[in-house]
Amino acid sequence: MKLKLTTKIFIGLFLGVVVGLMLQSNSSIAMTYIKPFGDLFINLIKMLIVPLVLSSLIVGASSIGDIKTLGKIGGKTLLYYLFTTAFAVSIGLLLGKLFNAGVGISMPVEVVAQEAKEAPSLISTLLNVVPKNPIKALVEGNMLQIITFALFLGIGATSLEESKSKAFISFFDSLANIMYQITGFIMSLAPFGVFALITPVVASNGIDILLPLIKVIGAVYIGCVIQIVIVYGFTIKAFSKMSPFTFLKGISEAMATGFSTSSSSGTLPVSIKCVTKNLGVSDKIASFVLPLGATINMGGTALYQGVCALFIAQVYGVDLTFSQMGTIIITATLGAIGTAGVPGGGLIMLSIVLSSVGLPLEGLTLIAGIDRILDMARTVVNITGDMAASVVVAKSENELKKVA
Ligand code: ASP
Numbered sequence: 001m002k003l004k005l006t007t008k009i010f011i012g013l014f015l016g017v018v019v020g021l022m023l024q025s026n027s028s029i030a031m032t033y034i035k036p037f038g039d040l041f042i043n044l045i046k047m048l049i050v051p052l053v054l055s056s057l058i059v060g061a062s063s064i065g066d067i068k069t070l071g072k073i074g075g076k077t078l079l080y081y082l083f084t085t086a087f088a089v090s091i092g093l094l095l096g097k098l099f100n101a102g103v104g105i106s107m108p109v110e111v112v113a114q115e116a117k118e119a120p121s122l123i124s125t126l127l128n129v130v131p132k133n134p135i136k137a138l139v140e141g142n143m144l145q146i147i148t149f150a151l152f153l154g155i156g157a158t159s160l161e162e163s164k165s166k167a168f169i170s171f172f173d174s175l176a177n178i179m180y181q182i183t184g185f186i187m188s189l190a191p192f193g194v195f196a197l198i199t200p201v202v203a204s205n206g207i208d209i210l211l212p213l214i215k216v217i218g219a220v221y222i223g224c225v226i227q228i229v230i231v232y233g234f235t236i237k238a239f240s241k242m243s244p245f246t247f248l249k250g251i252s253e254a255m256a257t258g259f260s261t262s263s264s265s266g267t268l269p270v271s272i273k274c275v276t277k278n279l280g281v282s283d284k285i286a287s288f289v290l291p292l293g294a295t296i297n298m299g300g301t302a303l304y305q306g307v308c309a310l311f312i313a314q315v316y317g318v319d320l321t322f323s324q325m326g327t328i329i330i331t332a333t334l335g336a337i338g339t340a341g342v343p344g345g346g347l348i349m350l351s352i353v354l355s356s357v358g359l360p361l362e363g364l365t366l367i368a369g370i371d372r373i374l375d376m377a378r379t380v381v382n383i384t385g386d387m388a389a390s391v392v393v394a395k396s397e398n399e400l401k402k403v404a
Helices: 005-022 024-064 067-099 109-113 122-127 134-140 143-159 162-187 190-204 207-240 244-250 252-261 264-278 283-296 299-315 322-338 345-356 363-368 371-396
Strands: none
Touching: 005 024, 005 190, 005 252, 024 067, 024 143, 024 162, 024 190, 024 252, 024 264, 024 283, 067 143, 067 207, 067 283, 067 299, 067 322, 067 371, 134 143, 143 162, 143 283, 162 264, 190 252, 190 371, 207 244, 207 299, 207 363, 207 371, 244 252, 244 264, 244 371, 252 264, 252 371, 264 283, 264 371, 283 371, 299 322, 299 345, 299 363, 299 371, 322 345, 345 363, 345 371, 363 371
């Protein structure tokens, strides 16, 4: 019997959890012998990110054609990202309140008085999107800067007469296609990669570390399900008439990859493959909306920040006011733009959210131990949001074809 890749990935995931549980008392075995294979798998995927984002965005921007259409599609994409992310933080805050996870865990009072450290400003993140040296941005893998440069190249190329830009565009088109091809090869190793990634996470996060924070984990996981089913499911149904079930089935391979790699950027090649092959989104829209989303759209991360901010406030006995909650919503939504789509990116941004309302940064240490468990779920939400946006935008631009 020939199993589908998604099924094989889920088997890898399941076996990883089982073996991880068995190795709990001896987690060094998982760390020494199994984890390197997981790291190897992630490195293989990461190898594709910079050339893929550069080439697909150049092709995406140049195939959209004029600047007006590009602005229209970009505008719709950004609106979708901002609204759904703001929604996500609100769900997070609400669940944080309902679960009352921090009540009962108390921290020494003197920490409360401690001044929050100065947060890096959001303005500087936004100003930094223009690379002074694009080659440096490529070498360092600075995604926001690479996106800006690729968009300029794509726009520049289309505003030239065709004879002058044809060779340039077809080179990058070819490069993007080669990257998709390599993705296919690498993904055939995914069941093993996923197994090797999950086993050490389960083995080293024993029950002891999970129990006290089980409510936080529960709140984040439930929030993630709500965001996927209600927010993305509803918008998919309302704006593209696609059944949420078809949508989820079509993207399951990307979801499993996101869950095990905890990286939106790392999942990007798989996300592009899922929406174009399984859901009928045109290459043009997928190659524009998805690289952008993998970098700036983080609904799951924002949701997690809502839950954690409320949890930390409760632990330190701080009663957040309505306007402080508003500040958290704005900071987490905009902060998502500057969050790197890599494992742990959201934990760093959480410090900015905490500082924005003067909560003690020491609270981060409570979360750090379980962050990977939370990261797996929030990354699934992040990439689901990217793919939902691609379907909604494709439909509105008449770029969604029926898949048999
Ligand atoms: N790991 C997440 C992602 O790549 C970012 C985060 O840490 O929240 O989407």
